[in-house]
Amino acid sequence: TFEMLPLIGKTIIFDNFPDPSDTWEITETIGKGTYGKVFKVLNKKNGQKAAVKILDPIHDIDEEIEAEYNILKTLSDHPNVVKFYGMYFKKDKINGDKLWLVLELCNGGSVTDLVKGFLKKGKRMNESLIAYILREALMGLQHLHNNKTIHRDVKGNNILLTTEGGVKLVDFG
Numbered sequence: 001t002f003e004m005l006p007l008i009g010k011t012i013i014f015d016n017f018p019d020p021s022d023t024w025e026i027t028e029t030i031g032k033g034t035y036g037k038v039f040k041v042l043n044k045k046n047g048q049k050a051a052v053k054i055l056d057p058i059h060d061i062d063e064e065i066e067a068e069y070n071i072l073k074t075l076s077d078h079p080n081v082v083k084f085y086g087m088y089f090k091k092d093k094i095n096g097d098k099l100w101l102v103l104e105l106c107n108g109g110s111v112t113d114l115v116k117g118f119l120k121k122g123k124r125m126n127e128s129l130i131a132y133i134l135r136e137a138l139m140g141l142q143h144l145h146n147n148k149t150i151h152r153d154v155k156g157n158n159i160l161l162t163t164e165g166g167v168k169l170v171d172f173g
Contacts, residue, residue, distance in 0.1 A: 014099060019091070020089075024102060025041060036055040051103045064173035068173045071149055074147070078140060079139075080139045110161070112157045133159065133167055137159050151172065
């Protein structure tokens, strides 16, 4: 029957990824990405916090999930690209199977959030802050371009900040 077939992208067999429940526990909702919801997770083994993007491999676009996975797997070793901690596969007969993309937690929110925060206070970002964020984002892009990869969706929502002042590109679907 159909149930027995492994769930396959173009080249990846999703069933081969480990179950996230052994390692990661969802602690709170962060928001909604372009694809799927994003949650804060806790590593039950070492207490590390991370973010998880939960994708629906049945309904989301295989090529895009796969592209994101491959980019993260090969190019996330740069200070301006979100770190990738692994892909997991959660079997769930009731709600449907889900893919978990576990990523570095960027607690500072997005550049869009930052701009809106300033505007709410009737303020604007100063030029040196804008220059800093742009420079860091461009270094991330340069890393991608040096590796023959185009981002194709650079915008404030896809540039995240860490509480340490890090600037990270995300969302490579």
